[in-house]
Amino acid sequence: MNIFECMRVAIRGLISNKMRTMLTMLGIIIGVAVTILVVAIGEGASARVQQTVADLGTNLLTIWNGPPSMHIAPAAALAASSGTSATSSNGVPVPPQAPNRLTLQQAEFIQQNFKQTVAAVSPIIRGNVQIRMGGTNATTNLQGVETTYPFVNNASVELGSFFTQSDVDGNAKVCVVGETVVNNMTGSPYTNVLGRSIYINKQEFKILGVLTPKGTGAWGQDQDDVILCPITTAMHRILHRNLTVDFMGVRCTSVKMMPLATQQIASYLRVEHHLQPPFPQNDDFEIHSATEILQRQQSITGTMTTLLSIVAVISLVVGGIGIMNIMLVSVTERTREIGIRKAIGATPRDILLQFLIESSTISLLGGIIGIALGVTGAVILAKVGGWNVIVDPSSVVAALVVSAGVGVFFGIYPASKAAGLHPIEALRFE
Amino acid sequence: MSEVESKQAQPMLSLRDIRKSYVMGDQVVNALDGVDIDIYPGEFVAIMGPSGSGKSTLMHIIGCLDAPSSGSYLLDGIEVAEMDDYELANVRNKKIGFVFQGFNLLARTSAQQNVELPLVYGRRKDRAERAIAALEKVGLGNRLDHKPNQLSGGQQQRVAIARALASDPLIILADEPTGNLASLQSEEIMQIFQELNDEGITIVMVTHEPDIGKHCKRTVTIKDGRLLRDELVENRVMAADVLVEMRQEHDLLHTA
Ligand SMILES: Nc1ncnc2c1ncn2[C@@H]1O[C@H](COP(=O)(O)OP(=O)(O)O)[C@@H](O)[C@H]1O
Ligand SMILES: [Mg+2]
Numbered sequence: 244m245n246i247f248e249c250m251r252v253a254i255r256g257l258i259s260n261k262m263r264t265m266l267t268m269l270g271i272i273i274g275v276a277v278t279i280l281v282v283a284i285g286e287g288a289s290a291r292v293q294q295t296v297a298d299l300g301t302n303l304l305t306i307w308n309g310p311p312s313m314h315i316a317p318a319a320a321l322a323a324s325s326g327t328s329a330t331s332s333n334g335v336p337v338p339p340q341a342p343n344r345l346t347l348q349q350a351e352f353i354q355q356n357f358k359q360t361v362a363a364v365s366p367i368i369r370g371n372v373q374i375r376m377g378g379t380n381a382t383t384n385l386q387g388v389e390t391t392y393p394f395v396n397n398a399s400v401e402l403g404s405f406f407t408q409s410d411v412d413g414n415a416k417v418c419v420v421g422e423t424v425v426n427n428m429t430g431s432p433y434t435n436v437l438g439r440s441i442y443i444n445k446q447e448f449k450i451l452g453v454l455t456p457k458g459t460g461a462w463g464q465d466q467d468d469v470i471l472c473p474i475t476t477a478m479h480r481i482l483h484r485n486l487t488v489d490f491m492g493v494r495c496t497s498v499k500m501m502p503l504a505t506q507q508i509a510s511y512l513r514v515e516h517h518l519q520p521p522f523p524q525n526d527d528f529e530i531h532s533a534t535e536i537l538q539r540q541q542s543i544t545g546t547m548t549t550l551l552s553i554v555a556v557i558s559l560v561v562g563g564i565g566i567m568n569i570m571l572v573s574v575t576e577r578t579r580e581i582g583i584r585k586a587i588g589a590t591p592r593d594i595l596l597q598f599l600i601e602s603s604t605i606s607l608l609g610g611i612i613g614i615a616l617g618v619t620g621a622v623i624l625a626k627v628g629g630w631n632v633i634v635d636p637s638s639v640v641a642a643l644v645v646s647a648g649v650g651v652f653f654g655i656y657p658a659s660k661a662a663g664l665h666p667i668e669a670l671r672f673e
Numbered sequence: 674m675s676e677v678e679s680k681q682a683q684p685m686l687s688l689r690d691i692r693k694s695y696v697m698g699d700q701v702v703n704a705l706d707g708v709d710i711d712i713y714p715g716e717f718v719a720i721m722g723p724s725g726s727g728k729s730t731l732m733h734i735i736g737c738l739d740a741p742s743s744g745s746y747l748l749d750g751i752e753v754a755e756m757d758d759y760e761l762a763n764v765r766n767k768k769i770g771f772v773f774q775g776f777n778l779l780a781r782t783s784a785q786q787n788v789e790l791p792l793v794y795g796r797r798k799d800r801a802e803r804a805i806a807a808l809e810k811v812g813l814g815n816r817l818d819h820k821p822n823q824l825s826g827g828q829q830q831r832v833a834i835a836r837a838l839a840s841d842p843l844i845i846l847a848d849e850p851t852g853n854l855a856s857l858q859s860e861e862i863m864q865i866f867q868e869l870n871d872e873g874i875t876i877v878m879v880t881h882e883p884d885i886g887k888h889c890k891r892t893v894t895i896k897d898g899r900l901l902r903d904e905l906v907e908n909r910v911m912a913a914d915v916l917v918e919m920r921q922e923h924d925l926l927h928t929a
Contacts, residue, residue: 248793259781583777586738587791587836588766590759666738670777 246600253601256573257608267569268609270562271649275613275642276620278555282638283621285544285551287631292540295460296533299397302501304493306508307529308344344487345528347474349515350389353493353508360504362496365395366488368477374470375442376428383424384469385443387477395492403437403452411473414480418443419452421467441470444481448472459629505530559645562609563653570602570657581661582669595662602654603647610646614639683750684711685843685875686735691744693730693898704730705741706898714843717870718877719889719906727898728879732848735877736771737764749843766795770837772847772878776829778821778836784808785817788836795840807835811865827858834865838874845869847878851885857919863888864912888912 257264350366365388372385390408393399406417418441426432428441436450457466478485495504508530509522518525574581581594618639624630693705704727712718720728733739734746737753746753749768756764765771770791778787785804792800808814811831821829830850837845847866851859867888870876878889886892887910894902 255781579777580779583779584790584794585762586736586765586771586773586777588762588794588840590762590794592759593762593794667733670738670773 246596249597249600250604252597253604254608256601257605263569264605264608267565267605268562268612270558270565271606271609271646272562272613272616274555274558274562275610275646276616277558278551279614279617279634279638279642280620280624280632281547281551283617283632283634284624284630285547286633286635287625289540289544290633291459291631292537296537298457299533300494301533302495302498303395303533304495304501304504304508305531306345306491306493306512307531308489309527309529345489345491345512346486347478347488348486349512350488350491352515353491353511354391356511357504357507360495360500360507362494363391363395365389365391365492365494366474367392367490367492368474368482368484368488370477370482372444372470372481373442374424374428375445376436376439379428381424381427383427385477385481386469386471387474387482388471389474392471392492395494398457399455400452401455402435403450405471406451406473411475414475415473416446416448416476416480417451418448418470418472419454420450420471421454421469422456423465423468424470425453427468443470443472446480459631465629501532505532559649562606563649566602566605566650567653567657569605570598570654571660573601574598574657574661577661578664578669578672581664582666582672585664585666586670591662594664595658598658598661599651599654602658603650606646606650606653607643610643613646614642617642684747685714685716685749686710686712686877687745687747688735689745691731691734691741691746693727693734693739693742703898705734708744708895708898708900710893710900710903712844712875712877714875715870715873716875716877717866717890719886719892720877720879720895721881721883721886721892722895722901724881726896728881728895729848730898731895732846732877732879736769736846737761738771762794766791767840768843770834770840770842770845772830772833772837772845772850774849774852776821776826776833776853778829778832780821783818783820784813784824784832784835787821787832788839791836791840797840800839803839804835807839808832810838811835825858826854827861830854830858830862831865834862838869842874844875844877847876849879849881851880851882857916859885860912860915860919864916867912884910 345366347366350364353361354364368387370385371382374381374383390405390411393405400419401422403419405419406415409415410417420436420441422432425434425436429436436453439450440447441450442448454467454469454471460466472481474488493504493508495501509526509528512518512528513522513526516527518527584594584597618634621632621634625632688708688710691705691708692703695702695704706727708727708731720731722728730739734741735748737748737756740754748764753761753764779790785801785808788804788807789800792803797803805814805817808817811834813828813831813835816824816828816832819828821832824832830853834845834847834850837847845866850866851862854862863885866876866878870890876889880886887906887908889906890909891905892902893900
């Protein structure tokens, strides 16, 4: 009996027992779907981080507030700092903070004194704000920045212009907006908003320019849902946090200079913050490079992949045991059929093959359904959730091979049981 | 018997002192207790005897479906006890066509596919043509796509005979092929066997009905696992004649 005929017989049997077949396949389906989906998410995330690092340039350092133990990831630190300001303005007790904060003066000092290693420094203060334009309200992310921002962060204005040093010196109520803000306020990202007024926390600002869109960031955030204004304006008029900043971007003169720049900045900040050794344990700041973020992301992906592999292996084993169970039931149910086949000349190998093909057909079908579900899930995440997901064809092929292999492995015992049946005893079986 | 023996030098089947015992707890059942039979090409043998006398056990051994506890069995000159599982499967596939009392067709499988099955295992290329020819021979050329549950008992048994015929076996073995059938259908089955035997196919069948045994050329009677009688049939009944009579009776009943 050739393979295709066996498969046809197997599939016919499976269709006549739909519910049982589905339940049997469930383990394989879940295992494969989860694997495909998580691999797609992991690949997508790591591609995005690589893209972000490439966009920012490898010679960028960022300096963050707080001791290392307070930071899980820079993103978490951001969430924590904006949360803190919100509670304090509500009069709720403020959770303990890092004793020293980065300040504008320190940013200025780094910019002025390490010319050999540092090209420019861009201190940033940020917070969530209410905005209104015409009758439309929204919340967005306000960042108070210096004029160095476009250079340090590889940003540019698409329309209009960035604000100038005199705007910063004069706490001017001017701003540059991201495309998402334009879209949210006017219903279209292409509306000309130059020179128009926008109310930020009820204060009127003039729009000077629109930022070139950057798309989705490394952590899935919309980088165009942002308003930039002079850092002084943000400190004194909106966020009311005088002179302390949330973080700074430092553009080094070259990649080679980054270790030295890191060392110079760290020594300076330790003196400035009156810190005692040992270092870096007692540091109340963190200095990261873009490549470090990349490495961190890769190690997160690695951990995730390991966990995922365990989940996948467990569900494939569970699925395989389910298949073995159902094949044993099938062999018992079809004992007479096996007897008939043997009586008319089926060899033990013919019977073995028939049941192996049947079990691997079940698991292969389960694998195909799992792949379909995983890919569908990935597409939905991409379309609806805006996630960056990449379905790697090699992971699909691997899933197919593994699921067929599970069927063969867990089918061996029931199939050899069938192949070893005595023809007369099998025919006599009721 | 000596008359038959003189015609053919070598028997197709030759059983010598065949024994088969089953151990049931501390009891030993001697289903076959030293059987000697020779069957020559072209014979049509009925194995008769009361229930439990060992007829099926003997047929299973002849059909290479079961092994004797001891004794020698030469099939076509080859000692069956020396064959491995693959050679036995090949013998069952190519040299023997087995017909069971309970038909033993694959359910939910068409008549043609059932008949093709031995050809599939025999890796024959022309299996569709052969299967159709075999079904036509048993008068079911118009039932190729019927499933067993869409056929009468007699028709199912004819499908089983077509399956046994499909790979041109040396011998057809039938264990109570009419046991589950009404008399008209039994007669139709016997007619097919007689036609096949006339074409030169060797047939060995089991029956406990003397009327059916009379259709064969030779009857072998066993009792308690031993050979009791081995005789040629006198006044052989031809199924074709009986069927004409039966149909006339049937017609009379319905015209009256
Ligand atoms: N698998 C078996 N296990 C135990 N006893 C068996 C088995 N098969 C047959 N027998 C016994 O062997 C004897 C002959 O059985 P069988 O050949 O089926 O008789 P028949 O076909 O003539 O009715 C019976 O007594 C039966 O109970
Ligand atoms: Mg019997």
